[in-house]
Amino acid sequence: MLRFENVGLRYGLGPEVLRDLTFTIEPNSFQFLTGPSGAGKTSLLRLMFLAQKPTRGLVKVFGRDILTLPARELPGLRRRVGVVFQDFRLLDHMTTYENVALPLRVAGRDEASYRAEVTELLGWVGLGEKLDASPMVLSGGEKQRAAIARALVAQPELLLADEPTGNVDPQLARRILRLFVELHKSGTAVVIATHDIALMDLVDAKRLVLHDGRLHVYE
Numbered sequence: 001m002l003r004f005e006n007v008g009l010r011y012g013l014g015p016e017v018l019r020d021l022t023f024t025i026e027p028n029s030f031q032f033l034t035g036p037s038g039a040g041k042t043s044l045l046r047l048m049f050l051a052q053k054p055t056r057g058l059v060k061v062f063g064r065d066i067l068t069l070p071a072r073e074l075p076g077l078r079r080r081v082g083v084v085f086q087d088f089r090l091l092d093h094m095t096t097y098e099n100v101a102l103p104l105r106v107a108g109r110d111e112a113s114y115r116a117e118v119t120e121l122l123g124w125v126g127l128g129e130k131l132d133a134s135p136m137v138l139s140g141g142e143k144q145r146a147a148i149a150r151a152l153v154a155q156p157e158l159l160l161a162d163e164p165t166g167n168v169d170p171q172l173a174r175r176i177l178r179l180f181v182e183l184h185k186s187g188t189a190v191v192i193a194t195h196d197i198a199l200m201d202l203v204d205a206k207r208l209v210l211h212d213g214r215l216h217v218y219e
């Protein structure tokens with residue numbers, strides 16, 4: 001699903017922030033991505049969802065080499081990846097329902113065809129009472145769950161989440177983790193970037209650990 005070979009990344013003329021990364025994300029796998037602050041987790045996620053090209057090495061996403069990918073094929077590949085951003089990126093001038101439905105609207109689907117599924121998904125993440133609320137009035141944990149619902153709504157094959165439990169209490173963090181585990185059981189590959197060791201200890205999953213720009217994989 002994702003293949004990295006000897007990947008390096010530097011910003012401008014700075015030092016390499018990622019070095020010699022070789023690993024695979026398998027279909028329907030579940031893994032944590034961890035490492036100290038500044039180790040490069042967000043940079044690696046940006047490479048995975050095609051927001052960034054590597055400075056060297058091979059990145060293949062769904063079998064396609066991203067360095068030779070024609071620009072017109074990028075949106076189609078991106079649609080197969082759901083992303084939960086660290087800062088949520090919800091649009092305040094829309095309701096929570098409209099935010100979550102946005103990927104389907106952008107894909108050209110008719111509202112009548114998705115209203116029921118978006119409403120059900122919002123219920124699943126515990127926001128059934130907040131459909132019409134602006135994200136501005138949601139709590140941090142509610143925003144996080146809205147961002148998760150938006151990442152899931154188009155049924156991605158791969159879900160990437162950057163610190164998805166960073167703003168919530170331990171109880172809600174466990175609930176969010178259960179959502180991801182359920183998603184994984186339904187066939188989606190999941191990568192969760194986190195610092196939270198207690199959270200990682202709750203699931204027996206592969207750990208991708210970044211340290212000094214290099215990646216170590218613990219099965």
Ligand SMILES: Nc1ncnc2c1ncn2[C@@H]1O[C@H](COP(=O)(O)OP(=O)(O)OP(=O)(O)O)[C@@H](O)[C@H]1O
Nearest residue numbers: 011012014017035036037038039040041042043044
């Ligand atoms: N756009 C950029 N331009 C220049 N340097 C950058 C840029 N983005 C990240 N960096 C640098 O790359 C390194 C890795 O940053 P990154 O945000 O990927 O780490 P992280 O592991 O996600 O950190 P955190 O856990 O604190 O969010 C840092 O030294 C950071 O300063």
